[in-house]
Amino acid sequence: MSTQTATANRPKQDLTPDEKLEKLKEIYADAPELGKAALKNGLAMLMQELSATGRAQTAGRIGLRQGKVSELCVFLPFVEGGARRLRGLLQLLQGNFRAADAVGTVHDMRFVFVENDTKLLFATAYDGDFDPYIEDFAAKIPNAMDLWLCNFEGYPGMRNPKAAADWIASHQIAAEAWYVNSPNLTAAETRRLEKVGKAVDGLLDQIG
Amino acid sequence: MATQTQFATEPQSDAAVERKVQRLRELYADAPQLGRDALEQGMPNLKRELAAGTGAQNAGRIGARQGKVSELTGIIPFARGGAKRLQGLLEALEGNFRGGDAVGTLHDMRFVFLENDTKLLFATAYDGDWDAYIDDFVTKIPHSMDLIFCNLEGWPGIHSPSVKDYIVKHQIAAKAWYVANPNLTVAETRRLEKIGKAMDEFLDQVS
Numbered sequence: 001m002s003t004q005t006a007t008a009n010r011p012k013q014d015l016t017p018d019e020k021l022e023k024l025k026e027i028y029a030d031a032p033e034l035g036k037a038a039l040k041n042g043l044a045m046l047m048q049e050l051s052a053t054g055r056a057q058t059a060g061r062i063g064l065r066q067g068k069v070s071e072l073c074v075f076l077p078f079v080e081g082g083a084r085r086l087r088g089l090l091q092l093l094q095g096n097f098r099a100a101d102a103v104g105t106v107h108d109m110r111f112v113f114v115e116n117d118t119k120l121l122f123a124t125a126y127d128g129d130f131d132p133y134i135e136d137f138a139a140k141i142p143n144a145m146d147l148w149l150c151n152f153e154g155y156p157g158m159r160n161p162k163a164a165a166d167w168i169a170s171h172q173i174a175a176e177a178w179y180v181n182s183p184n185l186t187a188a189e190t191r192r193l194e195k196v197g198k199a200v201d202g203l204l205d206q207i208g
Numbered sequence: 209m210a211t212q213t214q215f216a217t218e219p220q221s222d223a224a225v226e227r228k229v230q231r232l233r234e235l236y237a238d239a240p241q242l243g244r245d246a247l248e249q250g251m252p253n254l255k256r257e258l259a260a261g262t263g264a265q266n267a268g269r270i271g272a273r274q275g276k277v278s279e280l281t282g283i284i285p286f287a288r289g290g291a292k293r294l295q296g297l298l299e300a301l302e303g304n305f306r307g308g309d310a311v312g313t314l315h316d317m318r319f320v321f322l323e324n325d326t327k328l329l330f331a332t333a334y335d336g337d338w339d340a341y342i343d344d345f346v347t348k349i350p351h352s353m354d355l356i357f358c359n360l361e362g363w364p365g366i367h368s369p370s371v372k373d374y375i376v377k378h379q380i381a382a383k384a385w386y387v388a389n390p391n392l393t394v395a396e397t398r399r400l401e402k403i404g405k406a407m408d409e410f411l412d413q414v415s
Binding site: 020023024027028030031032034035037038039041042045046048049050052053054055056064066069071073075079081084085087088089090092093094095096097098099100101102106107108109110111112113114121123125141142143144145146147150151155157173174175176177178179180181182184185187189190191192193194196197200 | 235243260264277306307309320321333352355358392
C-alpha cells in the first residue's frame with residue numbers, strides 16, 4: 001500500500017543544520033508559493049527543529065517510536081458482515097475498553113471505518129516494542145482481541161500469537177514521522193504520576 | 209459519520225446489560241467460530257465493560273473525545289510533488305516537532321503515507337474541542353502548518369477563512385476512541401512529570 005521504510009531506518013545523513021536547510025530549500029523549490037513563504041517566515045522555529053538531536057526511533061519489527069512510546073497503524077480488510085458486527089460491538093461498548101486498561105501499555109487507540117466500510121483503520125500509541133506488545137495482548141485479553149479481530153480477512157486468532165503478530169505486521173504501514181509530547185512516560189508511569197499529583201495536592205491542602 | 213451523541217455516564221442496570229448481551233449474541237450469530245467462542249469465553253469481562261458508564265463523547269464539530277482528550281484523523285491526497293517534499297521535510301526534522309511542543313495541546317501525531325504515496329494519513333490526539341485546537345495552530349505555528357500542509361491537494365493556507373472547512377472535509381471521525389489517561393491534558397501531564405521528579409528528589413534527601 002505504501003512505503004514501508006521508516007524514516008528512522010534510512011541511513012543517517014549527518015548534515016549540519018545549515019546544510020539541512022539548503023537541502024530543504026532545494027526540495028521546496030517547486031512548492032506552492034504558500035509553502036515557500038512558510039519556509040522563509042518560519043525559519044526561526046525550523047532552525048531549532050533542524051538543530052535538535054533526532055528523536056525518531058523504531059519500534060522493533062515495524063513502526064516508529066519516540067522515547068518509550070510507539071505507533072502502530074494498520075488497514076484491515078473486513079470479511080463479509082464484519083463491518084456490521086464490529087460497528088455493533090463498538091456501539092455497545094460505548095468507549096469502555098476495560099480490556100485495554102487491563103493490558104496497561106496502550107496510550108490511545110482509534111477505530112476508523114474507511115473506504116465504504118470495506119476496511120478499518122486502526123491506529124494506536126503504545127509502550128515499547130511491537131512484538132512484546134502483541135504478546136501482551138495475546139496473554140492478557142485473547143477473547144477481547146478475537147471478538148473484534150474475527151471480523152477481518154485472514155485473522156488467525158490470538159491463541160496463535162506468532163501468526164497473529166505476523167498477520168498484524170503484514171497489514172501495518174509504518175509512519176513516516178511520529179511525535180509524542182511526553183515521550184519519557186509510559187501509560188503506567190502517567191497513571192502513577194496522576195496519583196502522586198493528587199497526593200501532593202492533598203498534602204498541600206492540609207498544610208495550607 | 210461517527211456517533212456524535214453524548215452519552216450519560218451512569219453505570220448500566222443489570223437488565224440493560226442483559227439486553228446488550230442479547231444484542232451482541234444476535235450480532236455475532238453469523239460471525240466466524242473464533243468470534244462466537246470469544247464472545248462466550250470472554251463474557252464475564254465483557255459484561256463489566258457493558259455495565260460501565262460510557263466514556264465516549266464528541267470533540268465538538270467533528271471527532272471523538274474521551275475525557276479531556278480528542279482524536280483527529282484525516283486522509284488527504286497529495287498535491288503534485290507533495291509526497292516528495294513532505295518526505296524530505298520529515299526526514300530533515302527527524303521527529304523534532306518543536307512546533308508540536310509549542311502548541312501545547314498535542315499528545316501525539318503521526319504522518320503515514322498511503323496508496324503509493326498518493327495520500328497522507330494524518331492522525332493526532334489532542335486536548336479539548338476541535339475549533340479551539342485548530343485556532344491554536346493558526347495562532348501559534350502558522351508557518352509550520354503551511355510548510356507541512358502546502359503539499360496536500362487544495363490546501364487553502366492556514367490563514368484562509370476556509371481552512372477549517374478544508375480539514376473537516378477530509379476528516380473521518382473515529383467510530384470508537386480509547387484514551388488510557390483521559391483526565392490529563394498535555395500541560396497537566398508535563399506538570400505531573402515535574403512533580404514526580406521533585407518528589408523523587410525530596411524522598412532521596414529525607415532517606
